[in-house]
Each structure stands twice: as structure tokens, then as C-alpha cells.
Amino acid sequence: MNIVFPGSFDPMTIGHVDIIKRGAKLAQTLYVAVMDNSQKNYFFPKEARVEMAKEALKDIKNVVVESSSGLTVDYCKSVGASYILRGLRNTTDYLYENDIAVANRKLSEIDTLFLLSAGDQTYISASIVRELITFDADLSGFVPDNVIQWIEKNKQK
Numbered sequence: 735m736n737i738v739f740p741g742s743f744d745p746m747t748i749g750h751v752d753i754i755k756r757g758a759k760l761a762q763t764l765y766v767a768v769m770d771n772s773q774k775n776y777f778f779p780k781e782a783r784v785e786m787a788k789e790a791l792k793d794i795k796n797v798v799v800e801s802s803s804g805l806t807v808d809y810c811k812s813v814g815a816s817y818i819l820r821g822l823r824n825t826t827d828y829l830y831e832n833d834i835a836v837a838n839r840k841l842s843e844i845d846t847l848f849l850l851s852a853g854d855q856t857y858i859s860a861s862i863v864r865e866l867i868t869f870d871a872d873l874s875g876f877v878p879d880n881v882i883q884w885i886e887k888n889k890q891k
């Protein structure tokens with residue numbers, strides 16, 4: 735089966751990568767959909783978020799990274815996916831994710847699968863990483879090494 739992991743990935747963290755690695759084992763192809771929602775203000779533009787995701791995931795064979803600006807369920811249909819994958823860190827995530835999963839189920843036959851965050855990655859969020867980038871702090875342990883390199887390289891441009 736094909737599975738879609740949608741998200742902002744602003745930027746991709748090791749928490750995301752962990753969920754993707756574990757989700758890829760369940761899927762024929764796992765599509766990582768870098769969402770571009772016109773109502774959201776992103777820290778990194780879409781192209782940068784896609785490039786960083788591709789860097790972070792280049793060693794996982796059955797993962798495809800694409801961007802999408804429409805509804806997640808429409809993207810799922812376009813790639814023949816019958817499941818959405820999301821990660822859960824805590825009860826705040828659960829309450830938010832529950833509403834989205836039920837809405838997606840109302841819109842389509844597509845169900846959402848949840849994987850619990852690995853215990854040592856529960857504290858990692860893209861918003862903390864953005865804060866660290868703003869203050870030029872060390873990102874190791876928060877984002878994959880090749881994403882740190884991508885950020886460093888593109889900062890100098």
C-alpha cells in the first residue's frame with residue numbers, strides 16, 4: 735500500500751525522520767508531501783523545505799518527496815495512497831490530529847495511521863528548531879546532519 739506523510743517540515747527534524755523511517759517499513763511507497771498552504775507563513779520557502787527533506791531522506795529507498803498545495807486527501811488520491819501517516823508526541827498533538835483525521839475520513843475513505851514519537855524525540859519540534867536557527871544555536875541532535883549542512887551552506891549565499 736502507498737502511504738502519505740503530509741506536513742510543513744519547516745524544517746525536517748530528526749523527529750520527522752524517525753516517523754518516516756518507521757512508516758516506510760509499512761508502505762510500498764511512502765510519499766512525503768511538503769504542504770504549501772497559502773494561509774500559513776513558513777520560515778523556509780517551499781523549495782527549501784523540499785530540498786532539505788530530500789537531503790534528509792535520500793538513503794531511504796521507498797520514500798518520495800513532493801510538494802503539494804491542495805487538500806491532503808486529493809494528494810493521496812493522486813498518488814494512489816489509502817492511508818495518511820502522522821506522528822504523535824503528546825496529548826496536544828492528539829487533540830489536534832484527531833480533528834484532522836476525522837475531517838479527512840469524512841471527506842474520503844482515507845484513514846490516518848499514527849506512530850508514537852520515540853521517547854527521546856518527544857521534545858523535538860520544528861518550532862524549537864526555527865528558534866535555534868534565529869539565534870544561530872547548535873542544531874545537532876535536532877535535525878539530521880545533512881540538513882544542518884544544507885542550512886549552513888544556504889546561509890552563506
Ligand code: ADP
Binds near residue numbers: 744753822823855856
Ligand atoms: P504540520 O504543520 O502539518 O503539523 P509538521 O511538520 O509540524 O506539520 O509535523 C508533521 C507531522 O510530524 C505531525 O504529525 C507531527 O505531529 C509530527 N511530528 C513533528 N515532530 C515530531 C516528533 N518529534 N516526533 C514525532 N512526530 C513528530
